[in-house]
Amino acid sequence: MADIVDNKDRTDKKSLNFIESIVERDIKDYPENKSILTRFPPEPNGYLHIGHAKSICLNFGLAEAYGGKCNLRFDDTNPETEETEYVDSIKEDIRWLGFDWENREYYASDYFDRLYDFAILLIKKGFAYIDDQSAEEVSATRGTPTKPGIESPYRGRPVGENLDLFERMKNGEFPNGSKLLRAKIDMSSPNMWLRDPALYRIKKVSHHRTGDAWCIYPMYDFAHGQSDYIEGITHSICTLEFEVHRPLYDWLLDHIAEGPRPHQYEFARLNLNYTVMSKRRLLELVNGKYVNGWDDPRMPTISAMRRRGYTPVSIRNFSERVGVAKRDNIIDVAFLEHAVREDLNKIAQRRMAVLDPVKLVIVNYTEGKVESLKARNNPENEEDGFREVPFGRELYIEREDFMEDPPKKFFRLVPGGEVRLKYAYIIKCEEVVKNPETGEIIEIRCSYDPDTKSGMTGSQRKVKGTIHWVSIDQSIKTEVRLYDRLFIDEDPAGKKDGTDFKDYLNPNSLKILKDVPVEPSIIGAKPLNKFQFERKGYFCLDPDSSSDKLIFNRTVTLRDTWAKKK
């Protein structure tokens, strides 16, 4: 990971985000051999997205920076929504991003026995009770943020009875929803989470890891903090919506923990414009077939970004640069795109492909002759060397690279004008052949100057533009998928006018191009290999490709100041 841009050199006084400041404050008091322990705690009920990537980079990055460790812990306390498929995808994504949790792969479900014991401890201390009210009653008596709740009639149940009932809950004696273990705190607290929150509920559902061993499962609030405590987490970092849970997090630990305890800190989650980030909405897009699965390259999931051609380095750089703070934010996708271009520019080999081809014939070039031209693989990295590109009398060029009536600053091919064919010759447009019926240009006829072959002194001649091309006879036909933003609105999910986020889906977010000619050196490309198609953008070989059908995903276009002028 040496190629991560290191703008976080701790030897000089770089500015710290507020969490780093907290860590630096805390480690001052640590003994020599001790450091921080963080954790990334995903719930395996969906795929990870770019927002999770930020959290992963934060938690693992903090550990890395301060000589600590970061655990991977699955928060698997709700078997109804959790699946092994998600566990696997999450592990793959974290690994791909370049982080290693070594042997510290934990599950809240590993702690079900201890959590159960903690619950008994709480009951014995008189801090928890079994409530026989229905979910509706519990909800109705909770009050509102401005009105206090009403105490449950079962609140005063004796400890012995609570203990007995809790055990029988565990043994499966009661139906789902008939009983609930609640903390006994304060039904009139202004903090809703302190109004006797649920700790354990009955759910006769088999769990993806513990099977049918349990029919009661701990709630998030009871599982999370206690798991942090069990693992010896020092800094438990989560997003802002858990801020109101912190008093409960601390309350539980107050009554359970002995010795060193974890502390929770909250930061503002990452938001990106022109997309949605909640798992619920992403799941809706997947289930409703608005996209082709979790890894559809238009999705903001890590697996989708991987398939689209993003690199781990680019995502890590991005995550680092967006910063960590507590105020709400919406990051411009352009910022993300800048991060990929920056990395891809350095590592992607260049190839020529013509996305919207028009035939070009070089009238004075010998028929049937094929030359092999040398082309640099990557001007940003000389070690990538050269490849051979076949050149012949009939080529494809980009339709938009020719104009009969060009605007002032157009410096591509025009009637009677000259242009350089990259790596090849300077050509001059002599004639345009059109379909007499439609007026569509079907062929551009040019002459070439044999003295202007790249590398020859004649090639020094100044021409106004250089365009890319592909020799028709030697070209490989491929499929190219052009992606655009999934939504036409910056904040599709933030509407208060009753519209649904799906109302803002971009109907042109995917455009499939068939039979795109690419230079033959593309043969042998492997899934996820990244290329820059000269002047067009960065592309990545889709894993759905086969040896006789290559499919490319456009990761991102090149910066295009010309397109902006138009």
Next chain:
RNA sequence: UGUCCGAUGGUGUAACUGGCAACACGUCUGAUUUUGGUUCAGAAGAGUCCAGGUUCGAGCCCUGGUCGGACAACCA
């Protein structure tokens, strides 16, 4: 009429114990360029939500507002 959190160029973050607003993206010039890419040089753009106060001095501290967000699943 509750509690908690937040507010700095278009966007995102900085500004160490108060010392005269910085960096990145974006935008706009210009140079270089066999990618209208990259690179390089430069510019514009905020006076820090508002009103008071403390201070020689406030984005940082205090008071009161305003605006935004979170919280009323047996979800996490």
